[in-house]
Amino acid sequence: MSEPSAFPIAPLLPEVRATLATSSRLVLEAPPGAGKTTQVPLALLNEPWLAGRRIIVLEPRRLAARAAATFMAEALGEPVGATVGYRVRFETRTCADTRIEVVTEGILTRLLQDDPELTGIGAILFDEFHERALAADLGLALALDVQATLRPDLRLVLMSATLEGERLSRWFAAPRLSSAGRAFPVHIVHPPARTQEPLEQQLVRVVRQALAEHPGDVLVFLPGRREIARVRALLERALAASAAAVECVALHGDLSLAEQALALAPAAPGMRRVVLSTNLAESSLTLPGIRVVVDSGLARELRFDPGSGFSRLETVTISQAAADQRAGRAGRIAPGVAYRLWPQSRRLEAARMPQMLQAELSGLALELAAWGVTGAVDGLRWLDPPPPGALAQARELLRTLGALDLDGRITALGRRMLELGAPPRLAAAVLAAPPERHALVADLLAVLEARSPLRGEAAGSDDLRLRLTALHAWRDRGGAGMPVPADGAALAAIEQAAKGWRRRLGARGAASGIPDSHALGELLAPAFPDRIARRDDHDPRRYTLANGRGARLAERSALAGEAWLVVTELKPAPGDSLILQAVPLDPQVLEERHAGRFTHVRTARWHAERATVEAFEERRFGAIVLARRNVPVAADDARAALLDAVRERGLELLPWDEAAMRLRRRVAALRAWMPELGLPQMSDAALLDGLETWLAPRLAGHTRLGTLAGADLLQALDALLDPQQRRALGTHAPEAIRVPSGQTRRLDYGERADEEGPVLAVKLQELFGLTATPRVAAGRIPVTLHLLSPAGRPIQVTRDLEGFWRRTYPEVKKELKGRYPRHPWPDDPLTAAPTHRAKPRGA
Known part of the structure; x- marks a missing residue:
């Protein structure tokens, strides 16, 4: 067994001990193979501050946890489960005297929840923290809470080969120590794939090339167990034909303990090895003899699947940090080479996304x-x-x-x-x-x-x-x-x-035989109450889920004809989701065991064809309607249904009149011209968002939108303005203005009034004596004048009335005086009396 001094991290261990003697936190960076996983816990075992308490080491993987505990136990000359033990899912190897305990998954969280004071525990080491597992992030948040409130003496250490050390050290408020390790140079090669060559064939070809050109063992990174099995079969067939002294060994989390031990052991004398591994071999594990890495660039990581409601393993492209860690495995004992089976031009994400940001969070x-x-x-x-x-x-x-x-x-x-x-x-x-x-x-x-x-x-x-x-x-x-x-x-x-x-x-024996048709549905209904589904009466492939959504069976579904299902996996789609996995359910089970989920609900809805509100009383399981009968429409029913109809179909469903639309355009224009007034937004989007505020009060007593009047909408909009805003609107965006003839003429606020200003259409003779163009919005916006002939036909469009009188009026007078002799055409319109009438006969 290797002495502690044989590990690259050995020179740093005194500083680790000294730091933790005075600080309760530490960030420790050390490259793969430096020995941090096994040597740091052993180095801390007899520290005075630990006072005989336990050290908890959190490992993200079961295989790494077992391997680390076994290595440390052997270093002490003891069996696993004595001074050093481990706890992983469904397996515990510890005793009352255990001082170092390597744990996985939610075991740390259980320790914290069961005993927040962490009695008998002096330190928690978060190994491979760069992987940002959800359990590690949660465990660290709870441990920090314990340290801040109950256990200021608790030591917390974050360890990894590829940490954002500076950022983490600042956030963690902790000293940062780094080990240079003892890595040899690794030459990176990107061998090109051949045309239409499958990845597995490329891997076999590159492995054979590596065995022929380089000494030592070869470590191949593949995403999962199935890919390992396929590549192993292809490779063993190819190697058998060449009679090479090479053995292929698999390494993944589903292996038995004996198989795992075989993968971690050195090759027999005279034999070379090809280790086909998942990302288990990126870190924590020691693989002897590796001089070459062949990296597929893929890994299988947990991703939340909204269709199933669980986090599932998906094949993803690795990060640059993971690629660097994988390559580093080739430089542990001598200069090495790493073959990367992706184009050199491809840019990888810098680091792995925290599982917290992509996992299902119910746990x-x-x-x-x-x-x-x-x-x-x-x-x-x-x-x-x-x-x-x-x-x-x-x-x-x-x-x-x-x-x-x-x-x-x-x-x-x-x-x-x-x-x-x-x-x-x-x-x-x-x-x-x-x-x-x-x-x-x-x-x-x-x-x-x-x-x-x-x-x-x-x-x-x-x-x-x-x-x-x-x-x-x-x-x-x-x-x-x-x-x-x-x-x-x-x-x-x-x-x-x-x-x-x-x-x-505590089950006695194992289940066997073909499960009863509805047994699984009965067992799974409490797990998926929101996905209990009933077949549509009019479409045998369509189902309504208890959460109100729709789902469909595939064309050749094995579940066709089932009236009720418990859906365990869905593929989301814009319309109805696709049912990927389900089991039949006996509805009698719902009556007997889920009676509390049945409800009697009064509901109302808008009937588009009849343009009215209908009310029903329904018996439901969740959102699944089991029975329905018509009932009289109540006022509250009608109001809610009418509002829902407007939300769904838009404001055009309402009986707008010109007065209400004119008010909206005036408000929109003045909001643009004088934003300091703080007028309310009356756009379609804003009114739809605020239906409860302005429209709902006007719906009292109505079961049809058609019984509303335009005046109701005008009053509803006007109520959005306070008195001061109402006065400002009348002053700065008036409906009409008085012209020199003494008449009041309406201003037209068109769709583009906020940009072009309002329009005043007026007969030319009514403006005699007016020199300046009228303005609104406290003089900021000129009115666009549509000057009309005595017959009301357009003569000129202008925003410069003074210029019109000076430059254009003489020509207009010459052209129109003969056509309209009974109307005044003075030589000087600025001194003439304005009028909206023709000259009296004989004048």
Whole structure:
């Protein structure tokens, strides 16, 4: 076993100890292979401030947690579970004397929730913090809260190879230490793909090239287990033909402990290795003998799938930080080479997006409620806070499941869900199931959290029962005579998870056989109360969900003909979503076990063809209407339905008259000319947003919009103006002005009045004696004059009346005097008397 001094981080350990002796926080940067994961906890074990308490090391992956604990235990010459142990999902190796405990996933959160004082714990080390796992961000926020209020002596250390160290150090208010490590240069190569060459074929070709041109073992990064299996088969076939002394080894999270140990062990003498790994090998794990890295540039990461309501693994392009970490694996023991199977011109994202910003947050929301955070999360310190929209959506789901009350406080059911350790939806299913069904529930949990094991034509089936049938057949027959084509390795991984759930639930034995047609629907209804669906009476492929949305079955659905479904997975679409996975449901189960979700609702709606409001009394399950009868329309019913009709169809549904539209145009113009007056917005968008304010009071007694009058709308709009604004409108954007003839003429505020000013159409003779163009808006805006002949026909359009009299009037007089001899045409219009009449006969 290596001595501590053999690790590159060894020179930094005294400074780590000295820093934590005086500071309760530390940011530690060290490259892959420096030894931070195993050497830092061991170096702190006997520090005086620790006083015999435990060190918790948070690892993002189970395999890394087991490997780190095993390595440290062997360094102490002890078995795992003595001084050093670990706790991962469904597996614990610790004892009363354990001092270093490596944990994963939500285990740290459970420790914090169960004992906020963290009795017996002196330090928490967040390893690989750059991965920004949701559990790590939550654990850190809670740990900081504990440190600030209950345990100022608690040490918190953030460790990683690729941290934004300076930013993190400032936010964390902590010293920052960096280890240079001991890395050798790595030559980066971007081998071009051949025309139409699949990625897996390119990987095999590049691996063979690497084995031929470079010494040492080869580490190949692939996104997941299936890709590893396919590449391994292709590579072993190619290597067998060349009789090379090379073995292919897989490394991923679904391997047994023995298989994992084999992957982490050195190659036999005279044998070279190709390790086909997921992103597990990016960091934390020590792989001996690696001199070459072949990187597909892909990884499988958790992403929230709104269709299923769960976070699922998706294949994504890695970040630049991950690419650098992967390449660094080739330079651990000697100069190496890294082949990157993407164009050199491609630019990767600098760092991985925090899981907090892209995950489903119902589990986080439940943890926060248990911590006492029911509203804004500002009371906790977050490097990246939960998105408010996603958090609100998560809390609404928890209320639907019964985990939170209306005020956002955790319920007794919510606490039981937390203790179970399953996602909230699935925890709700477990807690609603009778004990005799726990074996089947365990299978459901394992199947829903995994990728589909089905293959061939069955792979696209939307009937969840097929996955349970495949699992039970594999379990009952040992893989022989499978009734449904499925991947045995995938089923084995699902079975391992199911065993863990059976132990946790205390189930005796495993479920077998073909599940009863409606058994799964009965078990899943408490988990997906919002996605219980009823078939449309007029369209057999369309369903209405309890949340009010629509969904459709695929053309060749295995669920065709089912009247009720529990939908576990949807593909969102602009119209109806597509049902990707569901199980049938006996509606009698809803009557017997979900009676509280049935309601009697009085509702009203706008009937477009009849242009009136109709009222109904409905019996519903959620938003699913089960029965309906007509009832008389009440005043409140009508008002709400009429407002909804206007929102849906627009303001053109209202009986506007010219007076109301003129008021809107005047207000819009004056808002543009004199914004300091603060006039209300009367655009279509603003009026639609404010229907409750201006329109609703005018709808009293109406069941039809047609019974409204234009005067009602005018009064409704006028009520939006206060007295001072009303006076300002009359002064600065008047409806009409008095002209020199003594007559009052209306101003026309057109659609572009805010830009072009109002228009005054007036006979020329009525303006005799007027030298300056009339203005509005406190003189800021000139009126556009449409000068008319005595017959009311346009003569001239001008905003410069003085210039018209001087330059244009003589020509107009010469042309029109003979045509209109009974009307005055003075030589000097500025001194003539204005008139709107013709000269008397004989004058």
